Amino acid sequence: MAIPHLAKFPTIDVDKDEENLISNELKELIRCCPKEKGWRTSFLYKFQGYWCQTEEIQAIISFQKHFRAKSSDVIIASIPKSGTTWTKALTFAILNRKKFPISNENHPLLASNPHDLVPFLEYKLYANNQNPNLSNIPEPRIFGTHVPFGWLQESIKGSDCRVVYVCRNPFDTFISSWHYCSKIRSESHPPLPLEEAFNMYCKGVIGFGPFWEHMLGYWKESLERPNNVLFMKYEDMKEDPISHLKRLANFLGVPFSTEEEEAGLIEQIMKLCSFESLKDLEVNKSGKSIKNFDNKHLFRKGEIGDWVNYLSPSMVEQLSRVMEENFGDSGLKFKVFSSAS
Numbered sequence: 001m002a003i004p005h006l007a008k009f010p011t012i013d014v015d016k017d018e019e020n021l022i023s024n025e026l027k028e029l030i031r032c033c034p035k036e037k038g039w040r041t042s043f044l045y046k047f048q049g050y051w052c053q054t055e056e057i058q059a060i061i062s063f064q065k066h067f068r069a070k071s072s073d074v075i076i077a078s079i080p081k082s083g084t085t086w087t088k089a090l091t092f093a094i095l096n097r098k099k100f101p102i103s104n105e106n107h108p109l110l111a112s113n114p115h116d117l118v119p120f121l122e123y124k125l126y127a128n129n130q131n132p133n134l135s136n137i138p139e140p141r142i143f144g145t146h147v148p149f150g151w152l153q154e155s156i157k158g159s160d161c162r163v164v165y166v167c168r169n170p171f172d173t174f175i176s177s178w179h180y181c182s183k184i185r186s187e188s189h190p191p192l193p194l195e196e197a198f199n200m201y202c203k204g205v206i207g208f209g210p211f212w213e214h215m216l217g218y219w220k221e222s223l224e225r226p227n228n229v230l231f232m233k234y235e236d237m238k239e240d241p242i243s244h245l246k247r248l249a250n251f252l253g254v255p256f257s258t259e260e261e262e263a264g265l266i267e268q269i270m271k272l273c274s275f276e277s278l279k280d281l282e283v284n285k286s287g288k289s290i291k292n293f294d295n296k297h298l299f300r301k302g303e304i305g306d307w308v309n310y311l312s313p314s315m316v317e318q319l320s321r322v323m324e325e326n327f328g329d330s331g332l333k334f335k336v337f338s339s340a341s
């Protein structure tokens with residue numbers, strides 16, 4: 001099903017001088033940044049405190065320069081492999097439930113991947129130096145991002161728009177990232193052995209890492225501005241989806257009515273957006289939504305605690321220590337086993 005307002009984002013041509021300025025600026029920036037081997041690209045650069053690929057830095061500069069938030073905007077933020085796809089699907093379904101009834105067999109989530117319905121600012125909209133015209137998208141506009149809180153544009157941070165951050169326990173996030181990077185890496189990059197990836201992860205070297213800085217940035221903001229930043233945990237969502245769907249709908253300003261609850265709407269949304277339903281859709285088995293990567297890699301196991309199948313006792317000890325040292329007394333804690341396991 002074609003979704004008119006999301007089918008194509010018109011692009012304003014970037015002024016040539018400006019483009020040159022950005023690329024020179026970027027070259028200069030990268031020259032001065034610490035660099036490390038990447039997980040699936042040659043290098044990651046430490047740009048303003050976080051590890052990124054060159055093309056991400058380029059897109060972030062463009063986003064920071066051009067994006068203008070509206071107070072009704074909703075931003076889905078995460079560090080990769082935390083449950084972004086799921087959270088985008090849930091948010092889209094909840095916010096658009098009047099326009100697109102959940103039981104409708106033409107619901108957009110049955111024909112489009114959640115990343116097409118909720119585009120990434122840095123991988124889609126502002127990628128390749130684009131400056132898209134986003135002013136005509138019907139409100140509330142929903143966007144996704146992996147950038148750390150501090151990098152969000154002032155027009156987002158200083159406005160009433162809502163940010164939903166989804167966070168997953170670092171053990172599972174690591175395993176999910178390692179699998180995903182192994183699948184989407186180009187032929188020219190040999191697979192990264194698990195042990196090497198693990199040591200990089202513990203040093204903070206992963207896209208948009210250190211993971212602890214990323215998580216704590218949004219965590220602290222959610223404590224300070226709970227009406228504008230919602231901190232959701234993948235494990236809580238898995239274990240008690242009904243409560244967390246209600247929490248999400250309340251935060252988004254569209255609580256479920258008693259009639260909706262009695263009609264089983266929350267369960268319908270849960271089912272529509274479940275791992276099993278999304279994974280089996282044709283669009284998610286064969287399409288490509290983020291850059292040139294197959295959608296099928298976005299749906300692997302969708303479980304809590306798969307890390308036990310990969311990490312040795314000494315690795316568990318090492319990562320636990322990293323978490324203890326960095327999360328300290330912030331109050332941010334994780335459940336790493338499923339209650340079913």
Ligand code: A3P
Nearest residue numbers: 081082083084085086176274275299300301302
């Ligand atoms: P696993 O690799 O552990 O299976 P992201 O969406 O941020 O890229 O995160 C991907 C992780 O979320 C993957 O975890 C994937 O299987 C899981 N996932 C994708 N869709 C999901 C859904 N609808 N419900 C629960 N988990 C989902």
